[in-house]
Amino acid sequence: MHNTILSGQFAALPNGMRLHYASAGTPGKPLLLFVHGFPEFWYEWEAQLHHFARDYFAVAPDLRGFNLSSMPDALESYKAKHIVEDLRLFAEHLGYSQFVMVAHDWGGAISWNFAISHPQYLHKLININSPHPYLFWKALMNDSAQRAASEYMNWLRAKGSETVLARNDFALLEAFMNAKGRTPTPWFTAEVRRQYHACWARGLTGAVNYYRASPLHPPTGDHPGPLKFNLAAEDFRIRIPVRVIWGESDVALLTPLIEGIEDLIDDVIVERIPEGSHWLVHEQPDRINRLIQGFLDQ
Numbered sequence: 001m002h003n004t005i006l007s008g009q010f011a012a013l014p015n016g017m018r019l020h021y022a023s024a025g026t027p028g029k030p031l032l033l034f035v036h037g038f039p040e041f042w043y044e045w046e047a048q049l050h051h052f053a054r055d056y057f058a059v060a061p062d063l064r065g066f067n068l069s070s071m072p073d074a075l076e077s078y079k080a081k082h083i084v085e086d087l088r089l090f091a092e093h094l095g096y097s098q099f100v101m102v103a104h105d106w107g108g109a110i111s112w113n114f115a116i117s118h119p120q121y122l123h124k125l126i127n128i129n130s131p132h133p134y135l136f137w138k139a140l141m142n143d144s145a146q147r148a149a150s151e152y153m154n155w156l157r158a159k160g161s162e163t164v165l166a167r168n169d170f171a172l173l174e175a176f177m178n179a180k181g182r183t184p185t186p187w188f189t190a191e192v193r194r195q196y197h198a199c200w201a202r203g204l205t206g207a208v209n210y211y212r213a214s215p216l217h218p219p220t221g222d223h224p225g226p227l228k229f230n231l232a233a234e235d236f237r238i239r240i241p242v243r244v245i246w247g248e249s250d251v252a253l254l255t256p257l258i259e260g261i262e263d264l265i266d267d268v269i270v271e272r273i274p275e276g277s278h279w280l281v282h283e284q285p286d287r288i289n290r291l292i293q294g295f296l297d298q
Contacts, residue, residue, distance in 0.1 A: 002026065003053035005046065010068075011061070013089040015082075020068035021061040021090075024053035031096045032296075034060040035087065037105020037130070039165075039173050039207050041067035041199045043192075044104065047285035048292070061090055063107065065206020067199045078206070078213035080113045088118055097121065102292060104128040104281055106210050115238045125238070126292055128245045129278055131257040132264055134236040136216055139257055140226040146254050153217040162204035170200050177279060187282040233264060241267040243295045245288065247276025 007022040022042045032052050034045040042060035052058040062069040064086055065078060072078075087110065091099055100123050103111035108130020115125050131139070139146040155161060165172050174193070178185045211217065219225040242265045248255045258270055271291055273280060281288055 003050045005049050005053075007042065011090055011093045013086060013093060015085060015089060017064050017070045017072075017086050017089075019061045019064065019070070019086060019090055021059055022049060023057065023059040024049040025055075025057045027057050027095070029055065029057045031091065031094060031099035032056045032058045033087070033091060033099050033101045034058065035101060035103040035107030035111055036060065036063065036066070037103075037107045038210060039176070039200065039204070040105070040196075043195050043199070044281055045102075048102065048281075048289060051285075051289045052292070057094075059094065061087075063110070065209055067202055071203055071206040075209055075213055078209040080110055080214070081117075083110045084114045084117060087114060088121065091121065098123055100124045100126070100296065102126040102128070103130065105130055105278070109133065109214075112236075112238070115240055115242070116236060119238070119240050122240045124295060125240060125242045126245065126295055127242065128281060128288070129247050129250050129253055129276075131253055132236065132238075132261055133216065134231060134233055134264060135257055135260060137226050137229065137231055139254075140216060140218055143254075143256060146257065147218045149252055149254055150218050152252065153211050153214075154220055156208050156211040157217060162208050165204050165208070166200065170197060173200060185279070185283070187279070192282075236264055238265045238268075241298075243291070244268065244270045245280065245291055246270055246272050247278060247280035247283075248272055248274045249276055250278040252278055 003024050005022050005024045009021050011019045011021060013019065034048055036042060036044040041062045045060040049058045049060060063083060065071050098121060101111050108127045111125055111127055112133050115122055140150065178188055217225045219227050244258060246258050262268055276283060
């Protein structure tokens, strides 16, 4: 079956990282690289791997620090530039110098950096509920509502957050993934829960280190965060075609974050989904597949 998902595959990269990945479809067909966010892993993209296997080589790695991939100890190892490099080396390991990237949440943050630093690798980028870094920086500086919505980042940055997240059988993480704390949302089935618990039980320090290593978080009394930067929009320009899918009911990443994005990307279309939450990929997998397919067909 062409749409069977194969997991348990590992790529040993020249930088010393070992990335676990799942794939569906035929190697050699155009590569669709799916990049997950927090607190997820390759399984976020299960519906997409099945759907796109017929015409593409659909691949979803576990990012470093997550699930079965390498979990380096040093906090410095979780800076975006290193994760960008993992993805570049991973694509080359698979035998590709050009591909389409589909990304969400932290994966999206990495994908923006990838598109800025390595545009020659990307035919197209599809980004789901992950703000462009320049717009996120501006919002953390100037938008009190977004600053308040992002306060959880400082909580995750604090020492011991991973221990609290693991308490009571990962109760906080489950609440995080169930819209507004209602449990469970329809997509968070017993099987999905089992898969995520197995991932989380392998360790959460790498995952929260993404927040600890990031300079973009709400400023605090002892850490200026975005205030210490003076960024220029032109340094963050993206010249490849981009499609943004945005769930407007995201309580952590507010819709004003997409205002002005057309000033930073040469070719961009934003698809707004008013009822979509941060977990849009899970809530409406068929719609996400249709939107991705439409962009690929253009």
